Amino acid sequence: MTILQILHTIVLGPLELLFDVVYAIANGITGNPGLSLIFLSLTINLLVLPLYRRADAMQEEERDQSLRLKPGVDHIRKVFKGDERFMMLQTFYRQNDYKPYYALKGSLSLLLEIPFFIAAYHYLSNLNLLNGASFGPIADLGVPDNLIKLGGISLHLLPILMTAINIVSGIIYTKGMPLKSKIQLYGMALIFLVLLYESPAGLVFYWTLNNLFSLVKNIFYKIPNPKKVIKIICSIAGIAVLIAGFVFFTGLRRKALSLIVALILQLPLLNKYIKRGKDNKSKQKELINADTAKVIFYACCLLMTVLIGVLIPSAIISTSTAEFVEMSDLHSPLRYVLRTALMAIGTFMVWCIVFYKLSSDKGKKAFSLGSVIAVFCAVIEYMFFGKGYGNISSTLRYDLPIEISAKEYIFNLLILGLVAGIVYLVWKKGKGELLKAVGIIGCIAITVMSVVNVVKINSEVSELKVIAEQSKQEAPQFTLSTTGQNVVVIMMDRAIGALVPYLMEEKPELKQQFAGFTFYPNAFSFGLTTNAGAPPIFGGYEYMPSEMDARSNESLKDKHNEALKVMPVLFMNEGFKVTVCDPPYANYQWTPDLSIFDEYKDINAYLTSGAYDDNEADRIVQKEHSLNRNLFCYSLFRVCPVFLHKEVYNEGIYNYADYRSRYNDDQWVFGYTPSGNYTSTGVNDDFLTEYSALENLPFMTQVTDTNENTYLSLVNGATHDVTMLQEPEFEPKNEVDNTEYEKEHAVRTAPGMKDLQLTTVEQFEHYQSNMAGLIQLGKWFDYLKENGVWDNTRIIITADHGRCIGLDLLTGDGISSDELDPMSANPLFMIKDFGSTEFTISDEFMTCADVPTEAFKGLIDNPVNPFTGVPINEDRKNDDVLYGVYCEASIEKNNGNTFSDAKQYTLKNQNIFDTDNWTYSN
Incomplete structure (x- = not known):
C-alpha cells in the first residue's frame, strides 16, 4: 500500500464504511435508492451533529477570545517591530492563556467537513446502485441531472439549488460575524458548485440534503x-x-x-x-481525575484497535491460512489484516479521539467510562459468544444461516448488563488506577496473542509458497486405454447417497448415462468429515478412524498420506499407468501437497481444482475486495451484542449496499447470497472452481489404443461447496430464480422412497449441487462411450461422508436433535464394472472402505498394503458393530496422533435403514 492509500484507509475508510452500512440498511428497508439517500443524509447529519455543535462552540470561544485580545495585539503591533514585537506578542498570548494555533479553531467546522465531503464524494461517485436509478424528476442518479433545458443547452439544477441553499445557510450562520468568516463560507459554496457541477445527481442530491439540513439547523439555533x-x-x-x-x-x-x-x-x-x-x-471532587480518565480512554481505544484490527482477523485467518490464499497468485493474507488494522486505527485512534477531544470535560469523562464498558463487553462477546454458528468459509460466510434463540438473547443481555454494572461500580468507587492497569495489561495480552497469530500465518504462508512452486504444472491430463483395462475412482466430497433415486427420476437421461452402474443405497461412512472419512476410501479398513487412533505413536498426517498412496502404489507395482488428481488433504494441506508422490516417478499427480478457472483474475480481485471490506465488519460482528449479530452479519453480506448491483453479462459476480428458497444472487466461487473441473473432464482425458492398463483417482468438491443453481439446467447463474420450476416440482418422488419436499435453502443447495455433479459426470461418461473406453473401464463413485440436511429420507422414523441423522453417514456409492450395461440398485451393504477391494477385484490377487504388509479385503465389514467418528474437521487443529474430541457413532446389523441400529455419543 502507498502512503496515500494508508492515509485514505485510516481517515476516510471508516467514514465510507459508515456511509455504506447506513445506505445498505436504508435501501433494504425502502427499496428505493433516492429515499435511501435521504435516510443516509439525515442519519449522518444527526450522528455528527454533536461534533459540529462542539466545533461551532469552540469557534465562538476563539472568536470571543480574539476580539478580547485584539486591542492589545493591535497596540503591540503598532508600537513594536521585528523580534521585539514577536517577543511581546508571545508574552501577551502567554499571559492571556492563548496560543496562536488556536486560530485554527475558527476553521474547525470546515476542517471537519473536508473528510466527510471527500468520503461522500468517493463513495457516492462509485456507488453502482445509483446507475440507472430514478427518483422523482431525476431520471438517473448515476449521471448529472440535466433538469434544465434551454434550447439545445442542458443545465444541472441540483448543483445550483445546492449552492443557493448553502449561501442562504451561510447568511444566517454568519450574521454578526466578521467579513472574513462570511467570505470563507461564500467561497466554499462556490468551490462546491465547481467541484460538484458535473458530478452524478445522486452525489449532488445527497450534498444538497446536507446543506438543507445545515440551513434548518442554523435557523433552529436562532430561535x-x-x-x-x-x-x-x-x-x-x-x-x-x-x-x-x-x-x-x-x-x-x-x-x-x-x-x-x-x-x-x-x-x-x-x-x-x-x-x-x-x-x-x-x-x-471527582474520584477519578481527568488525567487518569484520559489515559483510560486512550488505553481502551488502543485495546479495541488491536482486538478488532489485528487479533480477530488474524485468528480467523490462522485457523485455515490456506483458504485465504490463492495458490496461483500467492500473497500473504496478512495484507487483509493490515487493512483491517488501518480501519481500526482510523475508527478508534482517529475518529473516536476526534469526538473525545471535541467533547466537554464532562463529556470526556463519559467517553472514558463508556470506552471501559465497551471494551469489557467486547472481550466477553469475543471470548464466549457467537461461536456456535457452524463452519465459516474464507468469504466469511457460514455454511448455514445463523440461528439465535430468545434464551441466548436474554442470557447475553444479562451478562453484558452485569459486566457493565460491575465496571460502573468500580468507576464510581474511584478505582481509576485499577481500570488503567487493566486496560494497559489487556493491550499487552491481546498484542501478544495477535503476534502469535501473525507469526503462525507467516510461517504457513512460507510453507504454501513451497507447495505452490511444487504444484506448478501443465494442464491436467490423464490417459485411458481402449484396449487395456482402466480403473477410475471418483470421490465426490459430501455427496449424499439418499438423494440419488430422486435425482435419477427428475432427470431420466441420467439413467442412460449411468447405464452399467450399480447404486448401493445401504452405504456407510466411517467419518462425518473429510479427514476421518477419506482415508478408508483410499486405504481400506486399515484406515478406519479407530484403526488410525490405535497407531497412536504415528501422526495423523503420516497415516493420512499413507492411505492416499495405497492404491496408486499397488497399481503402479502391477504395471498400471497411474494418475492421481486432487488427493484430499495430502500432507495435511488444504491445497493438496502433491509432493507426497515425488518418490514415485511413475505416478502422475495433478490439481484439477482451479486448473480451468477462466475467471480466476476476476474472482481473485472480487474476493480481495470483499475481504478488505468485510474482515473489519466480521471483527465488529464478533464483538457486538448477540441481539445485533444477524443485523451486522446480514446473511454474510455485512450490509454491503453495492453487493447486488455488480452484475455484468460478460463475467461472474463472485459472492453468493441466497434470498429465499428459490432465488439467489452471485455465484459461489468455490463451487464454480470445482464445477469447472467437472465440465473439463473430456479435455483432460487422453484416449489411446496402446495396450496398457490405467488407474485414475479423482476428487471433486462440487457437492461440498454447494450453491443454488438455475433449474432445470442446474447450472450456475449470477441471478437464479427457480420460483416457477419449483411450483411444478414441489414434491419429488422416487420408487420405494418417501415423497421429498425441499423446504430450506440448505436442502435446495445440496439437492441442486448433487444434481449438477451427476449431470457433468454423465456428460463425461457419454464422452467415454463415444471414444470406446466405456466397456473396459471400471468406475467407482463414492463420497467421504453424507450430510444431515433435515430430510430424514432413510429411516422414516424422525430423528431427534440429540441423535445421528443417518444421512450424514450415508455417502454416495456406485460401481460400474467391466462390461456392465444396466443401471441397477442393490441392497447389499457397502462401506467407503470397500473401495480398494472393489478396485483391485480381478486385477490384483490377494492385495497387500505395501506400507504395512496387512492384507486388503472386506472382512472387517462383517464386524458386529462398525464405528465411525465425528471430529474436528480442521486439519490445522486436529493434526496430532489421534482424532481429538471425536464423538463416536456406531452401526450394527449392516442396515442403515433401521433407527435402532444406530447409536451416537454426544
Missing part, C-alpha cells in the same frame, strides 16, 4: 430556547420509532432494538428525572 424544542422533537421521534418498530418489524430481536432506539431518543426529555444526586453532590 429562543432550542434545547426545549430538541427534547420535544426527540420525544416525538422516539415514540414514532417505537411504533414503527412494532408495526414494521417482527420478532423479539427487532422489537427490542426499536425499543432501545426509542428510549435513547427519550433521554433528553428524561434528563431532569435522572440527575445524579443534588447540586451539592455534583460539586464534590
